[in-house]
Amino acid sequence: MTPGTVYLVGAGPGDPGLLTVRAAELIASADVILHDRLIPAEALAGARPDAEVRYVGKQGGGRQVPQEETHRLLIERARAGRTVVRLKGGDPFVFGRGGEEALACLDAGIPFEVVPGVTAGVAAPAYAGIPVTHRELASGVAFITGHEDPAKPDASLDWPALAAFPGTLVFYMGVRTLPRIAAQLVAGGRAADEPVAVVERGTLPGQRTLLATLGDVAQRAAAERIEAPAITVVGPVAGLREQLAWLERRPLHGRTIAVTRARPQASALAARLRELGAAVVEAPAIQTRSLDQELPDLAAYDLVCVTSPNGAHALFERLDDARALAGATVAAIGPGTARALAEHGIRADVVPERAVAEGLVDALAGIAVRRALLVRAREGRDMLPDALRGRGAEVDVLALYETVAEPLDEDTARAAATADYVTFTSASTVRYFLDAAGELDGPRIASIGPATSAALREAGVEPNLEAEPHTPDGLVEALIEDARLR
Numbered sequence: 001m002t003p004g005t006v007y008l009v010g011a012g013p014g015d016p017g018l019l020t021v022r023a024a025e026l027i028a029s030a031d032v033i034l035h036d037r038l039i040p041a042e043a044l045a046g047a048r049p050d051a052e053v054r055y056v057g058k059q060g061g062g063r064q065v066p067q068e069e070t071h072r073l074l075i076e077r078a079r080a081g082r083t084v085v086r087l088k089g090g091d092p093f094v095f096g097r098g099g100e101e102a103l104a105c106l107d108a109g110i111p112f113e114v115v116p117g118v119t120a121g122v123a124a125p126a127y128a129g130i131p132v133t134h135r136e137l138a139s140g141v142a143f144i145t146g147h148e149d150p151a152k153p154d155a156s157l158d159w160p161a162l163a164a165f166p167g168t169l170v171f172y173m174g175v176r177t178l179p180r181i182a183a184q185l186v187a188g189g190r191a192a193d194e195p196v197a198v199v200e201r202g203t204l205p206g207q208r209t210l211l212a213t214l215g216d217v218a219q220r221a222a223a224e225r226i227e228a229p230a231i232t233v234v235g236p237v238a239g240l241r242e243q244l245a246w247l248e249r250r251p252l253h254g255r256t257i258a259v260t261r262a263r264p265q266a267s268a269l270a271a272r273l274r275e276l277g278a279a280v281v282e283a284p285a286i287q288t289r290s291l292d293q294e295l296p297d298l299a300a301y302d303l304v305c306v307t308s309p310n311g312a313h314a315l316f317e318r319l320d321d322a323r324a325l326a327g328a329t330v331a332a333i334g335p336g337t338a339r340a341l342a343e344h345g346i347r348a349d350v351v352p353e354r355a356v357a358e359g360l361v362d363a364l365a366g367i368a369v370r371r372a373l374l375v376r377a378r379e380g381r382d383m384l385p386d387a388l389r390g391r392g393a394e395v396d397v398l399a400l401y402e403t404v405a406e407p408l409d410e411d412t413a414r415a416a417a418t419a420d421y422v423t424f425t426s427a428s429t430v431r432y433f434l435d436a437a438g439e440l441d442g443p444r445i446a447s448i449g450p451a452t453s454a455a456l457r458e459a460g461v462e463p464n465l466e467a468e469p470h471t472p473d474g475l476v477e478a479l480i481e482d483a484r485l486r
C-alpha cells in the first residue's frame with residue numbers, strides 16, 4: 001500500500017467468501033478503515049489490531065453520517081500520510097457513492113485506487129439461481145435504484161423507457177417502492193405475469209427468495225414481510241430459479257449448528273458446515289493452554305502415542321528435529337492426529353480404524369512395547385496407559401497442554417442453546433459448554449464418538465446422533481444424514 005493513498009474497496013454482498021483477494025490484502029495492511037453497514041461482519045476480522053476502524057454509514061439505522069464528513073475524514077487521514085481503506089458493500093462504484101468519493105479525492109489532490117467488488121445485483125440473483133443474462137431470455141441487464149429513501153423522489157426514473165428495456169431489470173434499494181415499481185412497469189407495457197424475484201439478504205445466512213410476478217409481487221412481498229437489503233430482479237430469467245435454485249438444495253441448508261470445540265479447531269469444521277449450507281454458531285467452550293513442560297529424551301522410547309492434533313503440534317513446538325522420533329514407533333489416535341503429525345514430517349506407523357483409545361489399544365496389539373511415551377492433554381483418560389502397562393510396558397504420560405473453559409458471552413451461549421444442532425467433539429466440550437450454556441432449548445445433540453457420548457449421558461443429556469467414524473468428517477456425515485430424515 002502507498003501511504004497517503006485512499007483505496008475505494010468493494011467488500012462484496014455479504015458472504016465473506018466473496019471478498020476479493022485484493023480487498024483482504026488491503027484490509028490487512030490499512031492504517032485506517034472507514035466502512036459502511038452492509039459489509040460482511042467477518043471482513044474486518046483481518047484488520048490490524050492497531051488500525052483505526054470507523055463506521056461511517058447510517059448510525060443505528062437512523063441518521064447517515066453526512067457524506068461531506070466522510071470526504072473530510074478520507075482526505076484528512078490521507079494527508080496525514082496514512083493508508084486509508086474506504087470499505088463499501090458490494091462494488092464501490094455501483095450505488096455506493098464511490099464516484100463522489102473519488103472526485104473528492106481528486107479535488108483534494110489525494111491519490112486513490114479502486115478495488116471492484118462483487119455487486120449485490122449480480123450476486124444475490126446468482127445465489128438464488130438466477131443468471132441476470134441468458135442467451136435466449138435476456139441479452140442485456142439494467143441496474144436501477146429503487147430509491148429506498150423517501151426523501152429522494154423517483155421522478156428521475158423514466159418508467160416507459162425502463163418498461164421497454166429489452167432485458168433484465170435489477171432494482172437496488174427497492175423494497176419499500178416495490179408496489180410502485182411493479183405498477184409502473186405494467187403500466188409501461190410489461191406483462192403482469194412476467195416473473196419477478198426478490199432476494200432478501202442475498203449470499204448471507206438466512207437468504208430468502210420470493211418468486212412472484214409483476215402482478216402479485218407487491219402483495220406477496222408484503223405478506224412475507226420481505227425487508228431490506230433486497231434485490232428485485234424483473235424478467236424471464238427470474239423464472240429460471242425454479243430449475244436453478246441451488247442454495248436451498250445443499251444438505252444442511254436452513255439448519256443452525258453450534259460448534260463448541262476450541263477456536264483453532266472450530267474453524268475447519270465450521271467452514272465445512274457452512275459450505276454445506278448450515279448457519280454456524282461458533283461457541284467455543286474450551287481453549288487449550290500450553291503447559292510448561294519439557295520433552296524427555298525421546299530416544300529412550302520405542303513407542304510414542306499422540307492422542308490429539310493438539311498434542312502433535314505441542315510436541316513439535318518443543319522439538320527442533322524430527323529425527324528425535326526416528327527410533328520409535330509413532331501411533332496416532334485418529335486421522336486428524338495423523339494429519340497433524342504429517343504436517344511436521346512424521347508419518348504415523350499406527351492409526352486405528354476406530355479413533356478412540358480402545359481402538360488404539362487394539363491396533364497396538366501386535367507391536368512389542370518396552371517403554372512408551374504418551375503425549376496428550378493433562379485431563380486425558382487412563383484407558384491407554386493402563387492397557388499398555390497391563391501388557392508389561394513402562395509408560396510415561398507427558399501432558400503438554402491442558403483444556404480450560406473459554407468464557408462464552410450470553411448471546412453466543414443463547415444462540416448455541418437454541419440452535420437446531422449442538423455438536424460436541426470431546427468430553428471437555430460437553431462439560432464446559434453445559435456449564436456455560438445452562439439449559440438447552442431443544443437442539444439435537446451430535447456427538448463425535450463414544451467417549452463424548454458417555455460424558456453427555458453423565459451430564460444427563462442423551463445424544464441424538466453419534467458419528468461413525470469418530471472424526472469431524474464422520475460428524476458432518478452424521479449431521480447430513482440426520483438432517484435428511486427430518
Ligand code: SAH
Binds near residue numbers: 088120121202
Ligand atoms: N454498492 C452496493 C450497493 C449499495 S446500495 C453493491 O454494489 O452491491 C444498497 C442496496 O444494495 C440495498 O438496498 C440492496 O438493494 C442491495 N444489497 C446490498 N447487499 C445486499 C444483499 N446482501 N442482498 C440483497 N441486496 C443487497
